Amino acid sequence: MLRVIGKRLALLVPTLFGLSVLLFLWVRSLPGGPATALLGERATPEAVARVNELYGFDEPLLLQYFTYMGKLLQGDFGTSIITGRPVLEEFATRFPATIELSVVALIFAIGVGIPLGYLAARHYGKLLDHGSVVLSLIGITIPVFFLAFIFKYLFAIQWPILPPDGRQDPRINATHVTDFYVLDGILTGEYDAAWDAFQHLILPGLALGTIPLAIIVRITRASVLEVQNADYVRTARAKGLMEKTIRSRFILRNAMLPVVTTIGLQTGLLISGAVLTETVFAFNGIGSFLARAIFELDYPVLQGFIIFIAILYALINLIVDVSYSVIDPRVRVQ
Amino acid sequence: MFTSKTARGTLPTRKRAAAITAGAAISALLLSGCVQSQREEDGGAAAEGEVDSTFVFAASSDPASLDPAFASDGESFRVSRQIFEGLVGVEPGTADPAPLLAESWETSEDGLSTTFALKEGVTFHDGTEFNAEAVCFNFDRWYNFTGLAQAPSVSYYYNNLFRGFADSPDAAVYESCEVNGDLEATVTLAKPFAGFIPALSLPAFAMQSPTALQEFNADDIGGSSEAPQLSEYAQGHPVGTGPFKFDSWNVGADLTVSANEEYWGEQGDVQTVIFRIIDDPQARTQALQAGTIDGFDLVSPADIPVLEEEGFMIVPRDPFTILYLGINHAVEELSDPLVRQAIHHAIDKQALIDQTLPEGTQLATQFIPDVVDGYNEDVTTYEYDPERAKELLAEAGYPDGFEVQFNYPTDVSRPYMPTPEQVFTNLSAQLGEVGITVTPAPDVWTPDYLDRIQGTENHGIHLLGWTGDYNDTDNFIGVFFGQEKPEFGFDNPELFTALSEARGMTDREEQTSTYEEINEQIAQFNPAIPLAHPAPSLAFAPRVDSYPASPVNDEVFNMIELNE
Numbered sequence: 001m002l003r004v005i006g007k008r009l010a011l012l013v014p015t016l017f018g019l020s021v022l023l024f025l026w027v028r029s030l031p032g033g034p035a036t037a038l039l040g041e042r043a044t045p046e047a048v049a050r051v052n053e054l055y056g057f058d059e060p061l062l063l064q065y066f067t068y069m070g071k072l073l074q075g076d077f078g079t080s081i082i083t084g085r086p087v088l089e090e091f092a093t094r095f096p097a098t099i100e101l102s103v104v105a106l107i108f109a110i111g112v113g114i115p116l117g118y119l120a121a122r123h124y125g126k127l128l129d130h131g132s133v134v135l136s137l138i139g140i141t142i143p144v145f146f147l148a149f150i151f152k153y154l155f156a157i158q159w160p161i162l163p164p165d166g167r168q169d170p171r172i173n174a175t176h177v178t179d180f181y182v183l184d185g186i187l188t189g190e191y192d193a194a195w196d197a198f199q200h201l202i203l204p205g206l207a208l209g210t211i212p213l214a215i216i217v218r219i220t221r222a223s224v225l226e227v228q229n230a231d232y233v234r235t236a237r238a239k240g241l242m243e244k245t246i247r248s249r250f251i252l253r254n255a256m257l258p259v260v261t262t263i264g265l266q267t268g269l270l271i272s273g274a275v276l277t278e279t280v281f282a283f284n285g286i287g288s289f290l291a292r293a294i295f296e297l298d299y300p301v302l303q304g305f306i307i308f309i310a311i312l313y314a315l316i317n318l319i320v321d322v323s324y325s326v327i328d329p330r331v332r333v334q
Numbered sequence: 335m336f337t338s339k340t341a342r343g344t345l346p347t348r349k350r351a352a353a354i355t356a357g358a359a360i361s362a363l364l365l366s367g368c369v370q371s372q373r374e375e376d377g378g379a380a381a382e383g384e385v386d387s388t389f390v391f392a393a394s395s396d397p398a399s400l401d402p403a404f405a406s407d408g409e410s411f412r413v414s415r416q417i418f419e420g421l422v423g424v425e426p427g428t429a430d431p432a433p434l435l436a437e438s439w440e441t442s443e444d445g446l447s448t449t450f451a452l453k454e455g456v457t458f459h460d461g462t463e464f465n466a467e468a469v470c471f472n473f474d475r476w477y478n479f480t481g482l483a484q485a486p487s488v489s490y491y492y493n494n495l496f497r498g499f500a501d502s503p504d505a506a507v508y509e510s511c512e513v514n515g516d517l518e519a520t521v522t523l524a525k526p527f528a529g530f531i532p533a534l535s536l537p538a539f540a541m542q543s544p545t546a547l548q549e550f551n552a553d554d555i556g557g558s559s560e561a562p563q564l565s566e567y568a569q570g571h572p573v574g575t576g577p578f579k580f581d582s583w584n585v586g587a588d589l590t591v592s593a594n595e596e597y598w599g600e601q602g603d604v605q606t607v608i609f610r611i612i613d614d615p616q617a618r619t620q621a622l623q624a625g626t627i628d629g630f631d632l633v634s635p636a637d638i639p640v641l642e643e644e645g646f647m648i649v650p651r652d653p654f655t656i657l658y659l660g661i662n663h664a665v666e667e668l669s670d671p672l673v674r675q676a677i678h679h680a681i682d683k684q685a686l687i688d689q690t691l692p693e694g695t696q697l698a699t700q701f702i703p704d705v706v707d708g709y710n711e712d713v714t715t716y717e718y719d720p721e722r723a724k725e726l727l728a729e730a731g732y733p734d735g736f737e738v739q740f741n742y743p744t745d746v747s748r749p750y751m752p753t754p755e756q757v758f759t760n761l762s763a764q765l766g767e768v769g770i771t772v773t774p775a776p777d778v779w780t781p782d783y784l785d786r787i788q789g790t791e792n793h794g795i796h797l798l799g800w801t802g803d804y805n806d807t808d809n810f811i812g813v814f815f816g817q818e819k820p821e822f823g824f825d826n827p828e829l830f831t832a833l834s835e836a837r838g839m840t841d842r843e844e845q846t847s848t849y850e851e852i853n854e855q856i857a858q859f860n861p862a863i864p865l866a867h868p869a870p871s872l873a874f875a876p877r878v879d880s881y882p883a884s885p886v887n888d889e890v891f892n893m894i895e896l897n898e
Contacts, residue, residue, distance in 0.1 A: 083398070083585065085563065085564060090585075093586070157620055160625070169626070171388055
């Protein structure tokens with residue numbers, strides 16, 4: 001299996017190379033440039049020209065690309081035009097936030113989605129089934145940011161039981177070690193800080209988790225429905241196996257394969273959902289920063305962040321592939 | 335989550351999962367306490383007063399830089415104003431210069447050299463003494479910027495106001511700084527610059543600790559040629575003489591400053607200020623409603639009545655802004671002065687203000703607000719008179735009106751224009767009344783809109799404006815009408831010369847009366863329509879009693895009064 005993983009990782013190199021070319025061209029084909037974003041309504045043509053010259057935006061594209069790649073190969077992703085900090089550092093400081101948020105969203109989506117889908121299938125055609133189908137349809141059709149707004153309005157403003165924004169109340173003055181705030185609170189023994197950080201994760205986590213939740217419910221339901229009528233299940237029943245064993249070993253386990261694929265894909269897609277959710281909840285992760293970079297045409301950040309996200313996406317998919325063989329020993333990663 | 339257990343609990347991998355969970359829990363317990371909590375024990379400054387002395391203010395973005403010399407944005411300056419002070423301050427509530435770190439100054443007759451008498455007994459937060467040497471160190475530092483530090487986007491204000499550096503002395507306004515004694519320094523300029531003293535009230539020219547600047551390589555902003563990188567100083571070591579000291583900056587989340595116990599002036603109710611970064615305007619309003627912040631700036635006009643009703647305090651600033659309807663003279667119809675007069679008469683500015691702009695907005699008769707020098711009380715005005723507008727159009731040869739492109743930006747809120755779409759709709763209807771049909775041409779603010787207005791001829795009438803930096807007339811009308819620009823597309827050498835001469839005047843009084851004349855000259859030429867001076871507002875939690883609102887945003891938080 002190690003060889004397969006190695007091969008898959010090696011394939012990542014040409015993929016990323018292609019992506020870097022496309023990204024580079026796309027970002028630069030956007031109208032205008034960072035100079036106007038930087039200078040605002042004060043911009044005189046001379047100032048814009050000066051900025052472009054200093055930043056090297058006036059050089060031929062090919063030359064700009066080689067300069068960029070040259071640095072990239074040395075691990076230099078450039079500096080954010082907006083913040084003046086290295087892109088790598090910007091990513092690293094915000095990444096834990098988005099991971100924390102995604103984990104909460106995923107726990108919610110998986111923890112609720114699989115049982116709900118499974119129960120819907122078991123009670124096929126009954127009220128629970130119809131209810132879960134309608135719920136998942138709503139989950140898929142409502143835009144994330146709208147849901148985020150609703151959650152925030154209801155549970156942070158109308159009935160203020162949860163914090164409306166941010167990752168942690170700055171008044172708490174928490175110690176940060178890993179930048180995973182909940183973990184930090186546990187590690188340092190500042191449990192109030194951990195609890196506060198966790199509370200800040202609930203609303204955005206639920207909002208972000210809704211779409212994967214809805215999809216997981218549907219896939220689980222469909223998959224369980226298919227498996228529970230399979231020949232081997234009938235055989236197992238005929239053999240007189242206990243219903244509990246049949247459900248767990250024969251139905252659920254076999255039904256999990258497509259669900260795991262879905263979870264893998266949805267995990268990657270969480271990042272795009274995070275762009276909106278994080279903005280609504282003023283949650284300082286890579287999503288909200290990416291949104292800002294798009295508005296202000298921060299070339300280096302756009303390029304760097306999208307490459308990082310692509311790597312992440314590829315890695316998640318690799319993990320999903322590997323996990324197949326754990327769930328279903330007949331599947332061998334090839 | 336309860337449900338995950340029912341799903342996973344019966345899997346054969348149960349034991350493994352249980353082992354992993356237990357392992358994780360045990361290691362978390364073992365680890366907990368391994369890492370030292372760096373939390374300061376309470377009981378310090380915060381517990382002393384009767385009020386909660388921590389003040390949380392929502393900022394719309396991170397500061398671009400903690401080094402104000404390399405910043406030009408409002409959020410950087412908001413933070414700078416807490417940490418730093420300049421030689422010259424601002425008279426509270428006005429835009430006029432006032433003594434700060436310099437107790438007084440005297441300018442030579444030729445206007446070229448100014449001698450500053452410095453305040454005694456002031457030290458920087460790092461213990462460095464504030465004296466004439468520190469003053470000259472700062473002036474020389476700016477003058478000797480090299481490479482990327484000279485980029486207009488980096489040292490914006492020095493570039494614009496002092497125009498040149500040590501390696502381009504012909505262009506430079508600054509010449510030298512001389513230490514005359516511990517508490518006296520003389521700054522000599524190479525060229526007259528009447529706005530020199532008011533300019534020094536800008537945070538960009540605040541006094542910074544020479545020791546810290548050197549220790550943390552403040553000028554080392556090279557990084558890469560693609561984008562300049564903040565220096566170590568600008569990222570986390572700003573040292574000034576102000577009422578607050580820099581504490582920490584959690585980029586993208588919050589920035590904290592705390593009271594400078596050695597401060598020479600008054601220390602107020604606020605001992606710690608936390609600037610929380612919330613970039614979505616809606617989210618700032620909601621944060622105030624939810625009680626997670628104490629205040630924020632640039633309240634959307636639509637939210638003002640709602641917040642007031644809920645018991646929040648709205649503080650409008652005196653306007654230091656101008657919103658105007660730009661006119662592109664390159665368009666045939668618009669080059670006709672009669673048509674421009676007709677447009678002016680067609681607009682009911684008061685109705686526009688009442689319907690689309692925040693409370694406190696003043697009607698504009700010229701392109702500077704009344705707190706700026708050179709404001710002309712008796713300037714020619716064009717009253718709202720749709721009949722007169724129709725007559726003028728007929729006289730100009732357009733009895734049935736004409737069609738014109740109306741450019742406006744979307745999804746943007748500027749201090750002088752909170753909701754451009756509403757202003758557009760309102761003005762379109764007004765112009766329609768007199769027969770001018772507008773073709774809507776919306777664009778996103780950057781880069782499309784600004785590029786189109788400032789870089790091309792492809793626009794008709796448009797919305798734009800300005801927020802002033804300090805009491806400098808040239809900063810308004812000089813920027814707008816000082817030279818031929820694609821934005822307006824006219825060539826008026828007489829006006830250009832007048833503005834250029836006024837800029838070079840050394841005598842402030844003479845300059846002021848010249849600007850009054852120029853404002854009249856502009857009113858008669860009528861190159862564009864000054865609409866309003868919108869007043870930006872701040873909103874605060876009920877526990878805030880007063881806030882030192884300033885037209886030029888010179889707001890230092892030690893002046894905030896709290897009641898709980």
